[in-house]
Amino acid sequence: MEKSLFALLFIFSFGFSFAQENPNLTTLRIGSYKIKMTKEEAEKIAKTSLQLTDHSQENRKKNMVKYSGEEIEVEITENYVSETEPNVLQISALATKSPKFRTKNGMGVGSTRKEILNAYLDYPNFSVDQKWDYKTNKNSTKISAISLEDRDAWTTLEFTLVDxxxxxxSVHFTEEGD
Incomplete structure (x- = not known):
């Protein structure tokens, strides 16, 4: 009886801790953090206060949160939602350098350019671009990005590649007109 109780306790505690983790990476989310999530909802998950992102500062403070032991950068901005909710503080961008978060196709940090291209070549809104190198003020020869745009949600999932x-x-709002 005692062994059975211990076994059940172990199974429930393992299942509960596994349910807490969400390693999903989509055009809308990283883990449990989702684009358009309110600041208050994000703070409940982070269990800490998050700051509004000030894009006017060159060295802006970043909201770095721990989620399942991994770091996620959470950008909070003031966004217009509707006439009844004109200015809402929401998540507008997320980023991670953790290899733990993966798409349904298994892509994430550590994946190669070839693997990502093969996984998403048939995606309807797919692009490959050079990134700007701020040190040389030119397009980089080593840094590029593969982007998947979700036109229904107006978001982009971007894989930054170095070599x-x-x-x-990262996941972020897509600018209208892009």
Missing amino acids: NFCTEV
């Missing part, structure tokens, strides 16, 4: 390996994944 053909993904080093960061």
Whole structure:
């Protein structure tokens, strides 16, 4: 009886801790953090206060949160939602350098350019671009991005590649007109 109780306790505690983790990476989310999530909802998950992102500062403070032991950068901005909710503080961008978060196709930090291209070549709104190198003020020869745009949600999932390996994944609003 005692062994059965211990076994059940172990199974429930393992299942509960596994349910707490959400390693999903989509055009809308990283883990449990989702684009358009309110600041208050994000703070409940982070269990800490999050700051509004000030884009006018060159060295702006970043909201770095721990989620399942991994770091996620959470950008909070003031966004217009509707006439009844004209200015809402929401998540507008997320980024991670953790290899733990993966798409349904298994892509994430550590994936190669070839793997990502093969996984998403048939995605309807797919692009590959050079990134700007602020040190040389030119397009980089080593840093590029593979982007998947979700036109229904107006978001983009971007894989940043350095020397053909993904080093960061971000999710952000897509600018209208892009």
